[in-house]
Amino acid sequence: MKQISKQGILLLLMLFLAFAVQAQDRVISGKVKNATDGSGLPGVNIVVKGTTAGAISDVNGEFKLSVPSSAKKILFSFIGFVGKELDVPTSGNLDVTLEEDVIGLEEVVVTGLATSVKRSNLANAVSSVSARELVGTTSPVTTDGALQGKIAGANIVANGSMPGGGFNMQFRGVSTLGASASQPLFIVDGVYIDNSQNSNGRSQANKATGGSSASAQDNNTNRLADINPDDIENIEVLKGASAAAIYGTRANAGVVIITTKRGKGGKTKINFGQDFGFSKALAFYGGADWTEEKLTKFFNEDEIPALRTARANGTYTDWERVVFGETGQIRNTRLSIAGGDEKTKFYVNGSMADETGIVKNTGFGRYSIRANLDHKVTKWLDIGINSNYVHSNNDRGWAGNDNSNINYGYNLPYTKPFYNLNPDAQGNYPNSLVGENPLAIRDRAINNQKVNRFLQGFTANFNVLNKQNMSLSIKATGGLDYQSGYALIYLPADLQSQLAEPNPGYAQDTRREVTNYNLQLAGIFTYSAMDNKLELTTSAGAVQLGTNARDAFVRGRGLPVGVSNPQNAKAFDPGVIWQRNTDQGFFAQQEANYDNKIIASVGVRFDRSTLNGDPAKFYAFPRGSLAVNLANFGTWGDGFVNQLKVRVAYGQTAGLPNFGTLYSQLGIVGVGGQSGFSPSTVLGNTGIRPERATELEYGVDFGLFGGKVSGEITFYNKKVFDLIQPFVTAPTTGVTSTSVNAADLVNTGMEISLGADIIKSENFSWFVQPIVWFNRSKITRLTIPERLTGGFGASFGQWRIKEGESPTQIVGQPRTDPTNPTSWTVYGDQQPKYEFSLNQRITFLKNFEFSALLSYRHKFTVVSLARLLWDEGGNTSDWSSTNQAPDGTTPNGVYRQSVNGLGSDGVPLPGSNPVLTSFLKLREVALYYRVPRTQLSKVFGNVVNGVKIGVSGNNLLRWTDYTAGYDPENSNFGSAALGSGVDIGSIPAVRRFMFHIAIDF
Amino acid sequence: MKNKNIKYFTMAVCLLAFTACSKLEPVVDPNFPSLGSVEANASKSQLNSLAIGQISNARNGLATYLQVTGTLGKELFNFNTTESRWMTELNGIRPIDNSAFYNGATTAFGLPVRQANIIIAAVDNTNAATAAEKSAYKGLANTFKGLACLYQLNVQYKNGIRLDITNPFKPSKAASYEESLKAIAGFLDEGASQLDAAGASFPFPMPSGYAGFDTPPTFKRFNRAIALRVAIYQQDWAKAEGLLAQTFYNETGSLTAGPLHTYNPSAPDAPNPLINTSSARVVAAQKVMDDAEAGDRRLSKVTVVSPSLNYAAAGITYSSRYLSNIYNTGTTPVPIIRNEELVLIAAEVAAQRNRTADAVRLINVIRTAAGLPNYAGATTRDALINAILKERLYSLWYEGHRWIDMRRYDKIAEIHLPVAGMRVLLQLERPVQEVNWDNANP
Secondary structure, eight states: OOHHHHHHHHHHHHHHHHOOOOOEEEEEEEEEEETTTOBBBBEEEETTTTOOEEEEETTTSEEEEEEEOOOOOOEEEEEEEEEEEEOSSSSSSEEEEBBBBBTTOOOOEESSSSEEEEEEHHHHHHHOEEHHHHHOOOSSHHHHHHHHTTTTTTTEESSOSSSTOEEEEESSSSSSSSSOOSSSSEEEETTTEOBOOOOOOOOHHTTSSSSSSSSSGGGGOOOGGGSOGGGEEEEEEOOOOHHHGGGGGGGGOOEEEEEEEOOOEEEEEEEEEEEEEEEESSSOOOOOOOHHHHHHHHHHHHGGGHHHHHHHTOOOHHHHHHHOOOOEEEEEEEEEEEEEOSSSSEEEEEEEEEEEETTTTEEEEEEEEEEEEEEEEEEEEEEEEEEEEEEEEEEEESOEEEEESSHHHHGGGGOOOTTSSSTTTTOOOOOOSSSOOHHHHHOOOEEEEEEEEEEEEEEEEEEEEOOOSSEEEEEEEEEEEEEEEEEEEOOTTTTEEESSSSSOOEEEEEEEEEEEEEEEEEEEEEETTHHHHHHEEEEEEEEEEEEEEEEEEEEEOOOOTTOOOOOGOEEEOOEEEEEEEEEEEEEEEEEEEEEETTTEEEEEEEEEETTTTTOOOEEEEEEEEEEEEGGGGSSSGGGGGEEEEEEEEEEEEEOOOOOTTTOEEEEEETTTEEEEEESSSSEEOOOOOEEEEEEEEEEEEEEEETTTTEEEEEEEEEEEEEEEEEEEGGGGOOOOEEEEEEEEEEEEEEEEEEEEEEEEEEEEEEEEEEEEEEEEEEEEEEOOOOOESSTTTTTTTTTEEOOTTTTTTTEEESSSSSSSSTTEEEESSSSEEEEEEEEEEETTTTEEEEEEEEEEEEEEEEOHHHHHHHHHHOBTTTTTSSSSSTSOOSOHHGGGGGGSSBOTTBOOOOTTTEEEEEEEEEEEEEEEEHHHEHHHHHHHHTSEEEEEEEEEEEEEEEEEOOOSSSSSSOOOOOSOOOSSSESSOOOOEEEEEEEEEEEOO | HHHHHHHHHHHHHHHHHHHHHHHHOOOOEEEEEESSHHHHSSOOOHHHHHHHHHHHHHHHHHHHHHHHHHHHTSSEOOOOOOOOOTTTTTTTTSSTTTTSSGHHHTTHHHHHHHHHHHHHHHHHHHSSHHHHHHHHHHHHHHHHHHHHHHHHHHHHHOOOBBBSSTTTTTTOOOOOOHHHHHHHHHHHHHHHHHHSOOSSSSOOOOOGGGTOOOOOHHHHHHHHHHHHHHHHHOHHHHHHHHHHHTOOOOTTTTTSSSEEEEEOOOOOOOOOTTTTSSSEEEEOOOOHHHOOOOGGGGGGEEEEEEEEEEEETTTTTEEEEEOSSSSTTTTTESSSSSSHOOOOOOOHHHHTTTTTHHHHHHHHHHHHTTTTOOOOSSOOOHHHHHHHHHHHHHHTTTTOOOOHHHHHTTTTSSOOOSSSTTTOOOSSSOOOOHHHHHHHHH
C-alpha cells in the first residue's frame, strides 16, 4: 500500500500542475523533399515543438501547419529519415530537405512502459529489426525464424524443419535453468501474447513419453507462429535486465516489443503481394548399401531372401528419399490497405500463408486479418485500437523421439531398402519388420493442430495539459489475447503398430483456451527548462496482467477401424488442467535529456504475482542509465565523427516460478473401479521467490563519415539470482524433488554490430552489416547437489548443473574416474563460442537489389542420437566404410556404436552422442527488381505506383562439420533453457525458394 | 475544456486506484487436492482414498522390475525396438548407467513406502476412525511397505536400502543387505499384528483382485507369504517353516491362488504394463525354453513364433522363437505371489532341513501339475536344491525370481550367456540421485 499512495501523490502533483493557456495561431506552409532525389516526401510528421499541434505532408510532400505565436521550433520526422528541428520562419513558407537515416539514429525506441527515446540518445543496446530487415529479403514462416541471425546477443535455434516453425530463443545466455519462463516476453502493440507450445498428446500416441499430458516431446510450434510477420513494422528487442527492468517480473528472458504497421494518412495505399515457392530437403543421411554378407555378419540372414527378391524385382528403394523427398509448395498472399485523414488513420491487412512440407501430409497455413485504427477524438484525446484475428492450421507429421516405431523420423533409420512398403491396389500397407510401415503413418495418421486467435489492443491518450514548456498526458493501454486451440491426434486401429497394442487405435482430441489480458494506466509529464535545453520526462503508472488457461483432452484407445472420434474408444484417458494467475505492478521513471548531450534516466517497478510463494509481497526492480553524446559537445574531426556516444545502464528484472510450483498435490489413481489418492513425487514450496536478474551494460555507439559507417559495441554482465532448481531428493524416499531458490549464475558477453555504406552512388550501392557476439555463462552458486538434466541419460549426453561450470555444459559417459560416479566426460557447451552474421545489401542498375544474410555459429555442442539410430539400423550413408575403426575392417556403423567418449587427443570419438560442431548458413538471399516508375505510369497511368518482383531463398546453402544427424539445429524437446538441442528422429533440414511480386496501388 | 480534462483525469486516477487496491488473493490449486488436506484431521473417506491409493501404487514399477530382473537373470530378454539399452547395458555389454530408465526398478518403490508412511501418520492424527479401523489402515500400509522395500532391496542387493524415509529431507543412510532384510521382516511383522487388531473387515471395499484376501485376517495370509519370502532370503529355514502355516500355502490347492494386481486401461486406473506392444516384446531366453522337458505345460507361458524373433542392433544379434504369452490384454491381472511359489518354498525349506521325502513330494506336486513325470534325480540336498531351482525357473518365469534365486545360491556363473560379451550383473548401481544425496549430506 505504501507504493500505491506514493504513486497517487505523484499523479496528483502532476494534476495540480495542469492548467491550460490558449494562444494565437498562424499558418505556415511548405514542402518536404527527399535529399537523395529531390522528390516530395509524403507522410512526414510535422509538429510544433512542445505541443501536439501538427500536420502530415501530403502525396507531393506539401504541408500546412497552424502554429501558435509562442512557438519557436518546428520538428520534422519521418521513419527512415534523419529528423530536423527548424526555427519557426518569419515568413509563412518553410521548405525542408530530409536525409535518409541509414543507421537508424532517428528511430524511436520504446524504453519505458509509456515513453520512448530516440535511438541516438539511447543508453541501452536495444536491437531493432525493421520490416525491411525482417521480411524484406525473403518470407520466413514465423517471426522468430525471421529474426535468426539479425540480433546481436540472440541465440535463436530452430527446433526442427516441419512447416510451422518452432524456435528456441535465448538472449544473452540462459536466464533460468528451467523453472521459469525460458522464452522472452512478446508484446504486440501493447498486448502481452502467449507463446507457449501447446501439447496435443502426440508423445503419448507414440509413447515418446508416458503419462504426463504436458509433454515437450509433442514437437509443436510455439504460438508466436500465429503472428503474421507481414504485419510487423518494427521489432525492438530488450535483451537484458538493464533495458527491460520496467517490465519487472516477466522480463528475465528479455522482452520483444512488436509494433505493427499503422495508417499514416494521406493517399490511400493498397499493397498486394504474392509469393510462390517450393521447398526441398537440404541433405539426406542414409543410403548405405545392403549385401547378403552384411545381413549375415551383422544383421539377420533370414532377411536374405527379401534382399534377393527386391534386387531381382527392382524394388530396392531408398525409403528415406521417398518419404523426405517430396517438394513442399509455398503460397503467400497479402493485401493491405492503409490510409486516412488528419483525424483518422487505418491499416488493414489480410494475409494468407500456406505451405506444405517435404513430407506428404505436413503443412502450415495461417490466415490473418488485422485492422489498426487511430482516431483523434478531440485535441486532447487520441484513441487507437488494433484487432487481429488469426487462424492457424498445422500438420506437424511424425518426427522426433518415439517408443513405438510410429514416427517416420525414428522408423526410417531402421527401414531397410529391400522392404516392401508400397500399398497394394486395395490400399493395404504391408507390414514392416521394423514394426510399422512409415508410408502408412505418412498417409494415414493425423497430427493436426488448429488455433483461432484474437489479439485486441487499445490505447487512449489524454493530453491533459499542453503548454509550451510542459505537458501532461494520461495513457491507458490494454490488451487481450484470446486463443482457442483444438488438436487431433489419430492413429487408425488397423496400423501395424496399433494391431500390436492391446487396444488398437489411438485418438486424442485436445482443446486449449487461453486468455491473457493486460491493463496499464500511466501518466507522463514533460517539462522543458533552461531555454528548452533540458527536457524532463516523468512517467508513472500501474499495470495488471493475468492468464486464464483451460486445457482439456479426451484420449481414447481401442477404436473401431476408420473411426477417429475418441468417444468411441474402449479405454479412456481424459485430462483437464486449469491455470490462472495475476500480476500487479507499479512503476515510475524519470528521464532527463540535456540538449541531446547527456541523457539520464532512473526508474523503479514494484511487482507482485500469485505465482510467487507470497502473493502479497512486492518485489522492487530499480533501473538507471546514462548516455553521453560526445559528438554533440562540438564538432569532431571536421565532421569525421558525427556520432560518438558512451552509455551505461543498470537494471533488475525477474522471472516468475512456473504455475504449480507452490502446490503439494495428491494425485488421483485408481484400481478395481475405485479411485484413490497418491501423493505427487514432487513437493510444492510455498516459500518460493521469483528468479531475479541484475544487469550492467555499457558500450559505445559511433557514426563516422557522415553516418556512412556506424557501430555499436556493448559489454554486459547479467547476473541471475535465486534460480529455481529442483532440490532433488533421494528418489527412494518417494519424493523426487521440490523447487527451491538454489542457484545463481552470471552471463557475460560482448556484442558488436557494424553497418557501413561501402559504396553509395546513384547506380550502385553496397551496404554491409556484420554482427558478432558471444556469451559465457557460469553458475556461481549452487546449494543443491550437482545434477544432470535434459536429454536421455548420461550415456547420450546431458546438461550439468554444477557450481563453477556453465549451465549449458554438456557431459556424459564415460566417467573419467570409474570410482567417482559424477566424474563425467565434458563434451563442450550448447552455447556457441561465438556467433557471426553478415548482412549485405547491394543495389545496382538503380532498380535491382541483392541482399544476403549469412549466419555462422562457432563450436557448440549438440546431443545427437540420430546417428545412433541410423547406425543401429545399418543405413547411415557411410555405414559400410571402414575408415574409422583402428582395425581397418570393422564397418563404421558397427564401430561407432561402441565408442563413446573422448579420444586421447581430447576429441570426441566417432560414436560420441554429444558432438561439437559449427555451421555457416546462407539464411536469406534475394534479388529484387523494382519496375521504374516511368515505365509503370506509361502502362498503368497513376493506378499503379510500384511493382517489385524478385526471387529469394531461405537456408539455401549450408556448410557444417556436423555428421551426427541431418542438421545441428534440432530439438526433440522443443524450446527450453536447458535440454533443447537434442537431435533424434528428426527430418532433413529444408531449403526454401520463392518468387515474389508486390504491387503498390 | 479545462474542467472536462480534469474530470477525465480524475476518473483515470480513480481507475488506477481501483486497480491498485484490488487485493491479490492466493490461487488455490484448481486441479488437485493438497497433501496438507489429509495430514491432519483426515476424514474416513480421505483415509479410504489413501488406502485405495496404496493398493493402486503397489503396482508402480512392476513392468520395469520384472523385465529388468528377468533380463539380469537371462530368463528373458526385452526385444525393445526403440531402446537398445535393454540388450546392451542390462546385459553387461555396455557400462551400466545409474541415471537410465531402468533405475525405475529401484526408485519406483519409494512412493509406496512414502504412501504407507503418510497413511500411518494420517491415521495417528485423526479421530475419524475407530481403533480397529486404524489398525486396518496401518496393517495394509505396512504390508505394502514391506513388499516395496523388498523389491527395492532385490535390485540393490549389497548396496542395501534406506529404511527410514519418514522425512524425505532426512532419510536414513542405506542399511546393509542383512539389516535391510531384517527391517523388512519387521515392517511385515508390524503389519501382521496390526491386521490381527483390525477386526473382521476393512473399512473400505477391497478391489476384486484381493478376493479371498479382502478381510484383515485373510489379508494377513498374504502379508505372511511376503514375510516367508524374506525368511528364505535370510536363509532362516526354521522361521520359514513357522511362517508357512500362516500363509495361504495349500499343497493340494490351486497353484495360481493368491492376490492379484488388477488393471483397467481407462483412467484413473492403468492398463496391464506387461503386455507386449509394438515396440516392447518380452521373449524367453531361447535356451531356457529349449531345455525344458518335453510336455512341460508351463511352456504355455510362451508362444512359439516362426520365423524366430530376431534382435539385431547395437552390434548384437540374437534370436528367440519364444514370445511371452502370459499377458495379452490391458485388463489381464498380474499375480503378486502365488501358491505355486509357496509350494516351491515349502519344498526348499524341506530340502534345507533335510526332510528329503517332503521335498521330493512337493517337487512332484509342481511337476505333476506341469504334466511331467515324478522327480527321479538324486536326493542329496544340493541335488534337491538344484531341482527346485529348475522348477522355479519354469514355474515362476517372468515373475522376478530367477536372478535372485541364482544369486542367493551363488550360482550366477551358471547362468547361460547367449551372446558373446554378455555378463550377469550382481546388482544395479545406486541411482545417481541417491549417490548425489549422500555426497551432499554425508
